[in-house]
Amino acid sequence: MIELSDVRYGYDGTALLTDINLALVPGSFHFLTGPSGAGKTTLIKLCYLELTPSGGQVMAFGRPASRMRRDEIAMLRRRVGVVHQDCRFLDHMNLRDNVALPLSVAGESLTAHRAEIDELIAWVGLADRAHALPAELSGGERQRAALARALILSPDVILADEPTGNVDWEMSLKLLTLLIELNRMGKSVLIASHDLNLIRAAKGQANARVLRLRAGRLEMAGADL
Amino acid sequence: MTLISDAMSITRPERGSDGVVPPTGFTARLTQFTAAGMAFLAVFALALSMATERLADRWGEALAQSATIRISAPSEQRAAQTEAVLEILGATPGVAQARALDATEQQALLAPFFGPDLPVETLPIPQLVEIVTAPAGFDAEGLRLRLRAEVPGAVLDDHTAWRRPLIAAAERLSWLGIGAMALIALMTAAMTTLAAGSALAANRQVLQVLRLVGAQDGFIARAFVRRFTFRALTGAALGTLAGMLAIWSLPEVATGGGFLTGLGFSGAGWLAPLPVPFLTAVVAFLATRMAAFRALRAIP
Numbered sequence: 001m002i003e004l005s006d007v008r009y010g011y012d013g014t015a016l017l018t019d020i021n022l023a024l025v026p027g028s029f030h031f032l033t034g035p036s037g038a039g040k041t042t043l044i045k046l047c048y049l050e051l052t053p054s055g056g057q058v059m060a061f062g063r064p065a066s067r068m069r070r071d072e073i074a075m076l077r078r079r080v081g082v083v084h085q086d087c088r089f090l091d092h093m094n095l096r097d098n099v100a101l102p103l104s105v106a107g108e109s110l111t112a113h114r115a116e117i118d119e120l121i122a123w124v125g126l127a128d129r130a131h132a133l134p135a136e137l138s139g140g141e142r143q144r145a146a147l148a149r150a151l152i153l154s155p156d157v158i159l160a161d162e163p164t165g166n167v168d169w170e171m172s173l174k175l176l177t178l179l180i181e182l183n184r185m186g187k188s189v190l191i192a193s194h195d196l197n198l199i200r201a202a203k204g205q206a207n208a209r210v211l212r213l214r215a216g217r218l219e220m221a222g223a224d225l
Numbered sequence: 226m227t228l229i230s231d232a233m234s235i236t237r238p239e240r241g242s243d244g245v246v247p248p249t250g251f252t253a254r255l256t257q258f259t260a261a262g263m264a265f266l267a268v269f270a271l272a273l274s275m276a277t278e279r280l281a282d283r284w285g286e287a288l289a290q291s292a293t294i295r296i297s298a299p300s301e302q303r304a305a306q307t308e309a310v311l312e313i314l315g316a317t318p319g320v321a322q323a324r325a326l327d328a329t330e331q332q333a334l335l336a337p338f339f340g341p342d343l344p345v346e347t348l349p350i351p352q353l354v355e356i357v358t359a360p361a362g363f364d365a366e367g368l369r370l371r372l373r374a375e376v377p378g379a380v381l382d383d384h385t386a387w388r389r390p391l392i393a394a395a396e397r398l399s400w401l402g403i404g405a406m407a408l409i410a411l412m413t414a415a416m417t418t419l420a421a422g423s424a425l426a427a428n429r430q431v432l433q434v435l436r437l438v439g440a441q442d443g444f445i446a447r448a449f450v451r452r453f454t455f456r457a458l459t460g461a462a463l464g465t466l467a468g469m470l471a472i473w474s475l476p477e478v479a480t481g482g483g484f485l486t487g488l489g490f491s492g493a494g495w496l497a498p499l500p501v502p503f504l505t506a507v508v509a510f511l512a513t514r515m516a517a518f519r520a521l522r523a524i525p
Contacts, residue, residue, distance in 0.1 A: 049525070050437070050525045052525075070521075071441045071442065071443075074436065074439050074440060074441040074442070075439065075441075076439075077436075077437065077438065077439040078438075078439035082437060084437075088430060088433060088434045089434065090245065090247070090431055090434055090435075091247070091430075093244065093245075097244065101245070101434070101435075101438050102438040102439055104244075104245065105438055105439055105441075105444055149438065153439075
């Protein structure tokens with residue numbers, strides 16, 4: 001579905017990522033790990049076309065990203081659920097409306113999807129916070145809300161950048177279980193995380209591949225994990 | 226999404242798009258206030274343009290329908306020459322009426338310059354003959370030639386020398402009004418662009434989030450465009466109404482044909498300012514749309 005071939009990316013002439021090859025196919029489950037600043041977030045942004053590579057090619061759903069028009073990129077993003085590290089929301093809308101935002105921009109009726117929205121919000125444990133504004137949410141609540149928003153359109157690919165960074169271990173496992181369930185439904189999941197315990201827990205439940213970014217290159221993580 | 230379908234969609238509420246734009250209090254009020262002010266000025270510019278057009282017509286018609294013959298002759302020949310001139314005029318096609326002004330009328334004409342007690346009869350003032358022309362007019366050149374041959378002291382003044390610059394001045398004023406309206410439209414576009422640009426810059430994070438969740442540029446732009454267009458429309462409607470009330474309440478300068486007498490609308494002319502709010506909305510629509518798409522190009 002999303003394939004990166006020999007992708008390079010750099011800031012101001014300095015190469016951050018070099019010769020990245022990655023295929024997110026249906027049913028794949030990847031963990032992406034590496035030290036801070038290794039380029040995990042950059043790699044995720046390349047996957048949903050927020051960044052344009054300085055070399056190589058990104059194919060998204062069978063089409064080269066470099067040839068996609070802006071509207072086509074927007075349509076592609078409806079098939080890719082993204083959980084950002086900084087959980088960006090529309091601050092003037094409450095949690096429920098933020099979770100439902102992808103439906104709104106896709107022109108879907110929120111009334112028709114009411115049960116689905118409420119169910120998802122309840123699942124991430126935020127039913128009693130549905131009418132709170134983003135500024136009133138804790139870091140963990142924001143991350144759970146971001147995950148709910150990423151899943152509302154039932155995307156084919158789920159990209160999550162440190163999705164459990166601000167939640168407790170119990171909630172981390174719950175979120176992980178959800179992502180594994182979605183993966184078993186055929187969805188492709190890529191999680192950037194430095195939480196090795198989470199990665200180990202996932203390896204026990206899913207056929208997860210662990211990738212590590214080191215010196216700008218992507219490599220398979222060894223048995224140390 | 227094309228310009229036309231975008232314009233059509235402005236009138237239809239779009240599912241979900243209106244709420245995505247946060248309240249933009251200051252910039253929205255600025256747009257409304259600017260639109261109101263510009264519409265108010267546009268109504269005055271329109272009134273000026275229409276008034277000067279009417280004035281040009283009035284001056285042109287009034288002066289075109291009259292002419293004067295000045296007879297400069299020794300006092301003992303003046304009556305005979307006046308008689309001869311009236312005879313010639315009586316036989317001239319296109320002259321509806323001709324009469325010699327009497328001493329009182331000539332005195333009244335000179336009174337603004339010399340006061341009311343001027344002894345006209347003791348002064349060597351030419352005799353004036355007033356001509357009222359038929360709608361078809363008369364052959365001024367032919368009449369001049371005939372007067373030169375038969376009454377050498379008579380000079381025809383068909384007011385061309387007065388009429389041309391007056392009409393030219395009125396026409397220029399009319400163009401000035403149209404130019405002012407064009408300038409007002411440009412200023413409205415500039416102000417709306419600035420206000421929309423400011424709102425878009427302040428909402429950069431909103432644009433990023435919307436793009437992230439798959440919003441197309443047209444969807445995002447429409448949310449901003451609709452808001453600014455309606456602000457401009459309501460502001461301009463209020464400004465137009467205020468402008469029309471202000472024109473209506475102008476004091477009438479009833480006598481003397483002064484310039485202010487004509488400033489205003491009459492009859493169906495009162496309908497002329499009604500398109501102003503809609504034209505303002507169109508200007509705001511185009512300006513905001515352009516600003517929105519420009520801002521969105523900077524968001525991946």
